[in-house]
Structures are given as C-alpha cells and as structure tokens.
Amino acid sequence: MKILITGCRGQLGTELQRQLSAEGCVLGPLPERLRKATVIPVDIDDLDITDREATVAYIRRHQPDTVINCAAFTNVNGCETNRDAAFKVNALGPRNLAIACDKINARLIHVSTDYVFAGTPNGPDGHTPLDECCVPAPVSAYGQTKLLGEQYVQRFCRRHFIVRTAWLYGYHGKNFVKTMVNLGKTHSEVTVVNDQLGNPTNAVDLAYHLLKLAVSHDYGTYHCTCNGVCSWYEFASEIMRLAGLPCNVKPCTSAEYAAAHPESANRPAWSALDNCALRCTVGDEMRDWKDAINDFFKNWDGE
Template sequence: MVVLVTGANGQLGQSIQFIAHKYPNIQFVYTDYQEMDITNFENCQSVFAVHKPQFCINTAAYTAVDKAESEVEKAHLINAVGPENLAKVCKEFDTVLLHISTDFIFDGTSTSLSMTNGYKETDIPNPQSVYGQTKLDGELAIQNNWEKYFIVRTSWVYSQFANNFMKTMLRLASERDTLSVVHDQIGTPTNAVDLAEVLLKIIQSCHAELVSVSPNNFGVYNFSNEGICSWYDFAKEIFQQNAISINLNPIPTEAYPTPASRPAYSVLDKTKIKKVFHIEIKEWKDSLKECLTQLKR
C-alpha cells in the first residue's frame, strides 16, 4: 500500500514520519514543495504517475494566519487551489484523499444548544480571516471534484517538530521573566502525533475494507485532543509540566491585537470520528506530557 504525504517537512508531516515505523505494511512517499508543488497540476500528475498512491495525505498548507491577511493570493493558491489540484489528480488515479482543515472556518461566536460538545461537522462555517476563508475554499474544492475524501478539521496543533505555540512558550520563558497570554479564546490543543495516528487509522480501516470505508463515511470529520482550555491555560500547563517558574498574566484578546481575527470559541465535537473509526482520544494535558517527554530526548 502506497501513501503519499505532502508537506512532509511541516510538523504534521514530520509527525507521520515519526510513527511510520509502526505501519510496516505502508510504503510512505514523502514530498515537500520541492518534490511536488500542489499548486502545479501537471507536477502533481507526474508525481502520482510515478508512485500511483492508494492514499494521499495532504498536510501542505499556508498557516501563517496573520501574514495571510496581506498575502491573500499566496494563501489562496496553497490552501484552495492546491487541494483542488490534488482532488482532481486523486480522481484521475482513484486515490483516497485525506486533507487537513481547521477550526478557523468557524466564527467562534455560536451559542446554540448544539454546542454542548463543540462545533459539529454539520455546523455552518463563517470564517473571519483570510486563512479561515482559504481553508474553507479548499474544503469546498475537494468536495466539488472528488467523492473519496476525508477532510479532518483540527485545532491548536503543536508537536515536538517545527514551530508552534508550545515551543514558542518554552523559548520565551527562557528569555523573559514575565509573559502575557490571551485567556478569552477557548479551544483544544492537538498533538500532531495523535492527529497522525488518527489519519493512519483511517487509512488502515479503508485498506482492510472495514465498514468505515462505506461511501457514506467519506466526508468531513473533527479531531482534536479531549478537553477545553484557553491559550492562557495551555501556556500555564506547559510551564507547570516543565517546572518553569514565570510570571504568567492572563489578558483579553483586545489587549493583544493581531491582523487576523481568531475564533473566541473553537472547541470541536469529535463524536462522529470516535463512532465511525472506534478511536479513543487522549486528554490534552496527557498528550502534552508525552510531547514534552519526546522533546527532551
């Protein structure tokens, strides 16, 4: 079984490589933009023609949320045109596409009763940033071009790889005595290694032709770790687990203005993915502990 991974040098791509040894039945083909530019349709075709993957995991994305506000065309090219190209090529080669999306497709203001466990896959998107809009455009491009897809929306991704909030907090704590972190944006951290495991679980389920490969089960899914916190809570837990003493101050969003608007509430309901793929999801604090242990090795 051949699985082609785009964006292999990003934190999710590296997380997939980190656990790949646990899946000896999978032949992984790792590509970054040098090997396959997802914004170039002909380039995608040529790579698929060589490797003929049964599955493609698209981890490539423009994720500079604030910079996207001034680089609209670039963000659209990578986050919308790229997924559209992949969907078309996957259709040509009958390849199942797994694509990563984001909580930023929601406005974060919902107060409906259905929000008890967070946003559901069926809730109506309303992105408030260029990044969120381009990611939603990518979702729609896939849905309009190919039926064999799994779009997995996630939130607050971090890992021992690449750049992310956890590593930024650790770096800043080594440089400063005091930090201020936003306390009124609520969501759930996601360890990229846990997300990688879920993606490969989906692939294994499809390959084994289990009930979860039913055409009715292609579609959109949510995944994050379990639990709810603010960015301030997340930072506090990072420091506590590392026994770092620092003066940490909670501040409101308006005290830390950014070019892009962030969802005030972006907890994701994971009922669907747990039911279809029979997965157990770790609490975010437990997964953070595992990540920090790996970081120290």
C-alpha cells in the first residue's frame, strides 16, 4: 500500500510516519495491509496543495492508494487577520487534493476540526457531546475555512473520510501542552479560560485511528477525539500536575480573556465531540483524555 502524507513535518504527520515505520503504537499493531507500506511524506517545499495543477500532477505521478491530509493553517487568530491564506490552505488545498485523488480513484483522509461548530449548548442539559449528525456553524475564520474544505472534499472525492478532531497535542511540534509546560517553568501563575469545554486529543490515538480508516471502506464523516470532556483550565491544571511544576493555574471566563486580548478570535464554548461513527464502524479505541495525557508525559523527552 502506498500512502502520501501532506503536512508531514507537523505533529500529526510526524506521528503517522512513526507508527507506519514501527507498524504500530501503544494502542496496538497496525492492520496487516499497512505493514511495509510505502510512505510518501510531503510538506510545502515538496508540494503546494493550494496549486491545483501542481497537486493533480503530483498525485498522478506518484499514484498513492491513500492520501492523508494533515496540512492546515491552524493559527486561529492568524486566520482572522490573513483570511486569504487560511482560505487557500484550509479550503482550496483540500479541494485540490480531492480532485486529484478522485482522478486516480485514491482514498482521501482529510483532517478537520471541532471549530466547525458554533459552540452553543447541545442536548437537553446543554452538555451533550456533538456527534456527526450535528449541523456545523463555525464562528471563526478558521472554522469557516475548515468547513468549506470539508464540503469540497465531500463534493469532489467519492472515496473520502473527513475526520474531525480537537485540542490536539503530540511529541513533535508546537501545541498547548508544550506551551503550558514552558510557561510553567518561567511563571508562578498562568490564567486559562474555564468556560470553553472540549476533548484533549493525543496525536498517537488520532494517528492510529486514521490508519484504521485507511484500510476500511466505511467512507464518510467521523469525530475522533480522546474520550471525556474538560475545560482548558482543567487541562492546563492536569498538565502542570503531571509536569511536576509549581505554577498556579488561575481560571478566567472567555469574556475576561477577550477583554485582555481583544485580538483573539471567537472560539466555541462547547465543542466536545462524540465518536459515534467510529463506534459504529471500525471501533472507538480512543483513550480517556487523562490516560492519554498521562502516557504522553511518561514518554515525552521534554523537547
């Protein structure tokens, strides 16, 4: 099997390559069809997915069986101030990959985000995790461009998987976990919002499930996050505890944070996802978020 990974130098792209090389991870071995898979890792210097003709030519030349799109403009505040760049990477990039994959009958696994949802209360108690039946209504440029990317993938590639994840962290690259640890080493106190709730997700768990989907025929839209819900404040507090740092985590509301940081984009208050499609198809082996972050600290080298 031949797998092309875009955004190969990011935290998810790096983790996918690690698992394909090791033929498994802490969650278990990879499916038999992925053993000895040929991996084609690409980033912006190799392939600019915002260039349609170049993307079609590259995919046609390399003939992958599956493309996993990890490339994205993920700077939420930056998407507000540079909407054209966000549109190109988050919407046109997936469109171009979808067109290219459909031409050679390849599968496209496109990674999306919980930010496609508005973040308003859901369900009778206002705190029911969002499954794949829920209607997106993004409140930020990041969420809006990512949603359009999903729609392009649905329209232009028959054999597609759209996989929404949330609050992703991994061993490679920048993420919230590493930011908190670095702040905890240099500050006695940090302030973190306590009224935005979601699912912290370990890149190990996400990559493992993307690779399970890569050998299935259960095309469609999926949610794929670690199980359990917390606030950013609770997540930061757990990070400091596991890192053994004395830094105090002080809670604040989103309104208080926005007043102190007026340049900050809107973020969904409730974006906890439910992995319904996973449970009903290839199986949901995503760990509880506390187990996953604990395992991260046991294996992270601190870099």
